[in-house]
Amino acid sequence: MRYLLLNDLNYLVRFQKKIFITYLLVPLIYLSFLLAVNIEINLELFNKILGINADFISFDWLSILLYIFYLSIFLYLAVTLFILDMKSGAENLFLRMSYKKWLFYKLLVIGTTLLLMLISLYLVLGTIFSLIINNFELKIMINTFFKNFSYILVIQSAFLMLYSLYFKFKIIIFIIISLLIVNFYKFPTIIEKTNIFVNVSIYFVIFIMFIYLFKYLYINMFEKK
Amino acid sequence: MKIEVRNVSKSFKNIDVLRNINITLEQGKIYGLIGRNGSGKSVFLKMLCAFYEPTSGEILYDGINIIKEKKFPPNTRALIEKPSFIPDISGYENLELLASIQDIIGRSEIIDALEKTNLLSEKDKKYSDYSLGMKQKLGIAQVIMENPNIMILDEPFNGIEEKTAIKLRKFLKEEKTNKIIIIASHIKDDIEGLADIIYTFDDGTIKRTK
Numbered sequence: 423m424r425y426l427l428l429n430d431l432n433y434l435v436r437f438q439k440k441i442f443i444t445y446l447l448v449p450l451i452y453l454s455f456l457l458a459v460n461i462e463i464n465l466e467l468f469n470k471i472l473g474i475n476a477d478f479i480s481f482d483w484l485s486i487l488l489y490i491f492y493l494s495i496f497l498y499l500a501v502t503l504f505i506l507d508m509k510s511g512a513e514n515l516f517l518r519m520s521y522k523k524w525l526f527y528k529l530l531v532i533g534t535t536l537l538l539m540l541i542s543l544y545l546v547l548g549t550i551f552s553l554i555i556n557n558f559e560l561k562i563m564i565n566t567f568f569k570n571f572s573y574i575l576v577i578q579s580a581f582l583m584l585y586s587l588y589f590k591f592k593i594i595i596f597i598i599i600s601l602l603i604v605n606f607y608k609f610p611t612i613i614e615k616t617n618i619f620v621n622v623s624i625y626f627v628i629f630i631m632f633i634y635l636f637k638y639l640y641i642n643m644f645e646k647k
Numbered sequence: 648m649k650i651e652v653r654n655v656s657k658s659f660k661n662i663d664v665l666r667n668i669n670i671t672l673e674q675g676k677i678y679g680l681i682g683r684n685g686s687g688k689s690v691f692l693k694m695l696c697a698f699y700e701p702t703s704g705e706i707l708y709d710g711i712n713i714i715k716e717k718k719f720p721p722n723t724r725a726l727i728e729k730p731s732f733i734p735d736i737s738g739y740e741n742l743e744l745l746a747s748i749q750d751i752i753g754r755s756e757i758i759d760a761l762e763k764t765n766l767l768s769e770k771d772k773k774y775s776d777y778s779l780g781m782k783q784k785l786g787i788a789q790v791i792m793e794n795p796n797i798m799i800l801d802e803p804f805n806g807i808e809e810k811t812a813i814k815l816r817k818f819l820k821e822e823k824t825n826k827i828i829i830i831a832s833h834i835k836d837d838i839e840g841l842a843d844i845i846y847t848f849d850d851g852t853i854k855r856t857k
Contacts, residue, residue: 424744424747425733425744425745425747425748428733428736428744429733432733432734432735432736435735436734436735510729510731511730511731511732512698512727513696513698513724513725513726513727513799514731514732514745514789515748516696516698516719517696517719517720517723517724517725518745518748518749519748519749520718520719521717521719637717641697641698641699641700641714644693644698644699645659645698645699645700
């Protein structure tokens, strides 16, 4: 576990610095712009900057862009970390642990990375908003944070499972796109429609399914990496 | 301990890389695999590690088809192609972290492996500051430190100075008694004096030449 964690952390710090900087800079630039044009700063704006009230029905394109921006970053990092051990030095890890143990730890590391990244974003934006808005409630922000985290965790793990399936069955790419489209319409706003308990339950179902399915998929992933 | 490779073929996108390979690898011998770059040696070694699946045929470890069983080979360590470690920590720390996965060895075995690969004096240096030869030595130390039953070494002497190569050859000869040691190289001289049995890879086939 320690080797896996350090290897992934080292990779992120060494090769994904630009992604992290962009991840924090984009919302800050957007917020600075809003402050410059004197737009009213309220809780709705906080949610908008986090891309969690993207409404695909009334089509608020800036919110949608931010939603896609965050989701793309989280999915990109998840996939990059997922295939890292298969791309180089596979013999160091896989001859010492079973594929099940590896997958279990890997999903844990990816989930932890997501958690730390979201905490840093909420800390930065939360601090700024609490300075600007008098009645900015910490309780609401924490609730929003857990909704956001559990929502992305589900999307991320489902995406990784479909990505692994893609190596065996190419048709899966179409399912991924279809699911994303369905997701857009079914969940127009994370903040309104998401239930933390439901998300956590779905995550565990995906987790168990993934561990079961992975034994049929890992060799195809090795061969194509 | 015995590895049986039965009628194994491997192709990628309908291009045959290996065709109908039949060999048996037994304990107490060093096996040398010779062939030019791209002759299928690394693909063969990856199949032995259960990272690749044969297109046809089977590989049995003591009668068990591990690929069918969805397992990696037992008590096996390998260095295939380039060694890869965590760049920002030392060589010793890398080995220590890897050893902690199975937790069957301690500091003394790690130090011993570093000593055998002539890397002890550089053990606290960051991996990213290692030269190519030092990286290769750490890759070999990773293979030998846990005293595995099966050792798979792909081009192990690449970039290693003669003094260390001689020391490693001597060590491998002493260790072979209860092990299967497989060494692949495109340089005949790396293998000839060391291996008991040599197979030559050519055009997707394999032929015993010693």
